[in-house]
Amino acid sequence: xxxxxxxxxxxxxxxxxxxxxxxxxxxxxxxxxxxxxxxxxxxxxxxxxxxxxxxxxxxxxxxxxxxxxxxxxxxxxxxxxxxxxxxxxxxxxxxxxxxxxxxxxxxxxxxxxxxxxxxxxxxxxxxxxxxxxxxxxxxxxxxxxxxxxx
Amino acid sequence: xxxxxxxxxxxxxxxxxxxxxxxxxxxxxxxxxxxxxxxxxxxxxxxxxxxxxxxxxxxxxxxxxxxxxxxxxxxxxxxxxxxxxxxxxxxxxxxxxxxxxxxxxxxxxxxxxxxxxxxxxxxxxxxxxxxxxxxxxxxxxxxxxxxxxxxxxxxxxxxxxxxxxxxxxxxxxxxxxxxxxxxxxxxxxxxxxxxxxxxxxxxxxxxxxxxxxxxxxxxxxxxxxxxxxxxxxxxxxxxxxxxxxxxxxxxxxxxxxxxxxxxxxxxxxxxxxxxxxxxxxxxxxxxxxxxxxxxxxxxxxxxxxxxxxxxxxxxxxxxxxxxxxxxxxxxxxxxxxxxxxxxxxxxxxxxxxxxxxxxxxxxxxxxxxxxxxxxxxxxxxxxxxxxxxxxxxxxxxxxxxxxxxxxxxxxxxxxxxxxxxxxxxxxxxxxxxxxxxxxxxxxxxxxxxxxxxxxxxxxxxxxxxxxxxxxxxxxxxxxxxxxxxxxxxxxxxxxxxxxxxxxxxxxxxxxxxxxxxxxxxxxxxxxxxxxxxxxxxxxxxxxxxxxxxxxxxx
Ligand SMILES: Cc1cc2nc3c(=O)[nH]c(=O)nc-3n(C[C@H](O)[C@H](O)[C@H](O)COP(=O)(O)OP(=O)(O)OC[C@H]3O[C@@H](n4cnc5c(N)ncnc54)[C@H](O)[C@@H]3O)c2cc1C
Ligand code: SF4
Numbered sequence: 001x002x003x004x005x006x007x008x009x010x011x012x013x014x015x016x017x018x019x020x021x022x023x024x025x026x027x028x029x030x031x032x033x034x035x036x037x038x039x040x041x042x043x044x045x046x047x048x049x050x051x052x053x054x055x056x057x058x059x060x061x062x063x064x065x066x067x068x069x070x071x072x073x074x075x076x077x078x079x080x081x082x083x084x085x086x087x088x089x090x091x092x093x094x095x096x097x098x099x100x101x102x103x104x105x106x107x108x109x110x111x112x113x114x115x116x117x118x119x120x121x122x123x124x125x126x127x128x129x130x131x132x133x134x135x136x137x138x139x140x141x142x143x144x145x146x147x148x149x150x
Numbered sequence: 151x152x153x154x155x156x157x158x159x160x161x162x163x164x165x166x167x168x169x170x171x172x173x174x175x176x177x178x179x180x181x182x183x184x185x186x187x188x189x190x191x192x193x194x195x196x197x198x199x200x201x202x203x204x205x206x207x208x209x210x211x212x213x214x215x216x217x218x219x220x221x222x223x224x225x226x227x228x229x230x231x232x233x234x235x236x237x238x239x240x241x242x243x244x245x246x247x248x249x250x251x252x253x254x255x256x257x258x259x260x261x262x263x264x265x266x267x268x269x270x271x272x273x274x275x276x277x278x279x280x281x282x283x284x285x286x287x288x289x290x291x292x293x294x295x296x297x298x299x300x301x302x303x304x305x306x307x308x309x310x311x312x313x314x315x316x317x318x319x320x321x322x323x324x325x326x327x328x329x330x331x332x333x334x335x336x337x338x339x340x341x342x343x344x345x346x347x348x349x350x351x352x353x354x355x356x357x358x359x360x361x362x363x364x365x366x367x368x369x370x371x372x373x374x375x376x377x378x379x380x381x382x383x384x385x386x387x388x389x390x391x392x393x394x395x396x397x398x399x400x401x402x403x404x405x406x407x408x409x410x411x412x413x414x415x416x417x418x419x420x421x422x423x424x425x426x427x428x429x430x431x432x433x434x435x436x437x438x439x440x441x442x443x444x445x446x447x448x449x450x451x452x453x454x455x456x457x458x459x460x461x462x463x464x465x466x467x468x469x470x471x472x473x474x475x476x477x478x479x480x481x482x483x484x485x486x487x488x489x490x491x492x493x494x495x496x497x498x499x500x501x502x503x504x505x506x507x508x509x510x511x512x513x514x515x516x517x518x519x520x521x522x523x524x525x526x527x528x529x530x531x532x533x534x535x536x537x538x539x540x541x542x543x544x545x546x547x548x549x550x551x552x553x554x555x556x557x558x559x560x561x562x563x564x565x566x567x568x569x570x571x572x573x574x575x576x577x578x579x580x581x582x583x584x585x586x587x588x589x590x591x592x593x594x595x596x597x598x599x600x601x602x603x604x605x606x607x608x609x610x611x612x613x614x615x616x617x618x619x620x621x622x623x624x625x626x627x628x629x630x631x632x633x634x635x636x637x638x639x640x641x642x643x644x645x646x647x648x649x650x651x652x653x654x655x656x657x658x659x660x661x662x663x664x665x666x667x668x669x670x671x672x673x674x675x676x677x678x679x680x681x682x683x684x685x686x687x688x689x690x691x692x693x694x695x696x697x698x699x700x701x702x703x704x
Pocket of ligand 2: 143357370371373374375379380383499
């Protein structure tokens with residue numbers, strides 16, 4: 001998996017081509033990507049169940065740099081690996097691990113970091129992700145008056 | 151209001167205190183504020199699931215635009231001061247200092263930047279007011295702590311400061327109006343760890359109510375003062391000075407109305423204030439006295455933008471001091487993870503403080519002090535989003551499990567230090583950028599001297615030592631103003647002084663050049679103090695100047 005990360009990023013992907021790619025490709029790729037970042041477990045749902053990928057795509061409509069990054073990243077994944085849906089969870093984990101360790105000046109690292117950042121942001125802003133956590137409600141209206149009593 | 155006695159420009163810390171005190175003298179006050187009004191219960195977002203995304207809700211018109219010149223190269227000698235976190239590693243990989251977010255953190259609105267301040271309420275260390283005569287650095291204040299003390303008392307009562315009985319190097323004529331808040335678990339851990347390395351921690355003095363007071367409820371320890379206090383116990387200027395000023399019936403406020411120019415005669419007397427709003431266009435408002443309280447960036451900008459044929463360098467600027475001597479924020483924060491759950495996402499931000507190194511000669515080898523504060527809440531580690539974005543790395547099932555295991559365990563300590571004026575740090579008019587009305591923006595120039603970096607380095611080392619003593623291992627995040635320009639406290643760009651050659655205003659805030667123009671905001675500070683939060687001193691100075699204005703008008 002590692003070799004495909006280095007030098008294979010299609011930073012030169014023609015933006016016009018990228019934009020003509022069906023939105024569905026990005027949606028499907030991002031869905032699988034965010035679910036690999038934040039999979040379901042016994043307490044909480046997978047990221048896509050909370051529409052995390054859709055929220056990221058919505059951001060991209062207002063943010064040209066993010067729009068390009070998503071287009072280039074999804075095409076790179078598609079061209080390098082085929083459809084992400086064909087990968088099993090171990091392969092996905094190896095992919096994310098390699099992307100997360102790539103150099104900062106490479107596309108894969110930037111894609112990983114940006115999508116992870118937005119994914120955890122939208123995921124953990126949803127109360128369905130708080131089940132089993134110490135912080136399981138907004139700070140108001142109750143506050144935490146117990147801190148000074150204890 | 152047809153014929154105000156005084157026009158106050160800006161409804162932030164200084165403008166609000168000034169307006170209230172003037173109404174106590176039965177003067178009619180018109181406040182002109184560039185930003186909007188906030189309704190705490192409706193506008194602030196802490197009751198919603200997305201509070202960490204919404205943070206402080208900036209409404210339309212509540213933030214200005216600025217030019218920046220801060221990009222000095224980073225000297226590898228200070229590499230241990232770079233900002234980083236466990237998720238992203240090094241945060242600034244550019245090799246030069248860069249602007250963090252808004253850079254100059256501020257709010258335009260009724261209450262100004264106090265709307266999102268934490269509410270630490272500090273008196274200045276008297277020793278920090280005589281830096282030049284005692285140490286040959288910076289500038290002296292043209293007034294003494296004793297001159298300010300009665301006004302500190304009035305301000306503390308009006309905003310409702312809760313503070314400790316124990317002293318901290320500043321004498322007091324009266325105790326705090328409210329008892330100190332008990333320390334939360336995380337701050338007790340910091341205080342205990344401090345003891346083992348010879349640091350003394352105590353309850354911080356806070357503009358957050360420890361008991362119901364003045365018709366406002368007590369704090370419910372929701373952890374997020376910086377995102378706007380929805381219950382109104384935080385002593386921001388809108389729910390304290392402004393509320394009481396309006397109750398007199400002598401104060402009127404124009405919101406969403408930026409002042410674009412001060413109109414002057416050749417004598418320097420201000421004859422009018424030009425305002426421009428979307429509904430009524432441009433007009434001139436008049437009063438015998440004008441008080442400028444736009445903050446340490448906008449106040450010099452307005453003076454410089456008010457140049458005339460006679461005052462070609464800008465108003466109150468015959469000695470070219472407007473915009474010089476600007477001082478911004480020297481800050482550091484380190485965060486580590488402790489094994490025992492400290493519930494560190496709960497409580498009152500900055501509830502504990504250490505003043506040991508606050509005096510001007512307290513840091514070895516450099517003039518200018520600093521203070522340390524419990525900082526887990528102030529740094530935003532109050533919810534899952536910030537944990538996941540900044541300090542819990544990784545992905546997949548292990549990320550989710552690590553998140554659950556981490557949430558009560560972060561512990562942060564911060565240092566805030568003195569910054570002395572230097573030639574490269576100043577406010578000017580931006581030659582390239584203009585606002586929607588065609589006026590030049592303020593250009594914020596900031597440079598750090600090697601003395602500033604020595605202080606910063608001392609602060610970083612102390613924070614690390616303290617976290618080590620608290621068992622906070624590993625460190626997961628550090629952030630400082632070595633590689634980022636990130637200013638929450640700004641001062642000095644129209645400093646006060648006894649000598650009209652090297653200052654802009656006298657000890658009552660009256661400009662040397664314009665007899666009826668006063669300045670009442672953080673721009674008049676001759677020095678920053680050793681990390682003290684400025685608002686209480688801004689309030690006290692404004693109250694004192696208001697008494698002077700009222701007295702002079704009799
Ligand atoms: C995140 C954060 C936390 C902080 N925490 C603390 C703390 O705990 N304790 C503390 O003491 N301080 C704190 N501060 C700093 C404190 O908020 C400021 O020092 C203080 O509010 C500055 O007061 P001021 O009167 O100088 O300016 P401001 O409060 O900024 O007020 C200036 C006002 O003037 C208005 N204005 C500007 N130009 C014009 C114009 N041309 N026409 C009309 N109106 C104009 C602005 O809209 C604004 O409302 C904090 C600041 C930040 C950002
Ligand atoms: S901690 Fe207290 S003062 Fe701060 S926002 Fe919450 S309730 Fe208000």
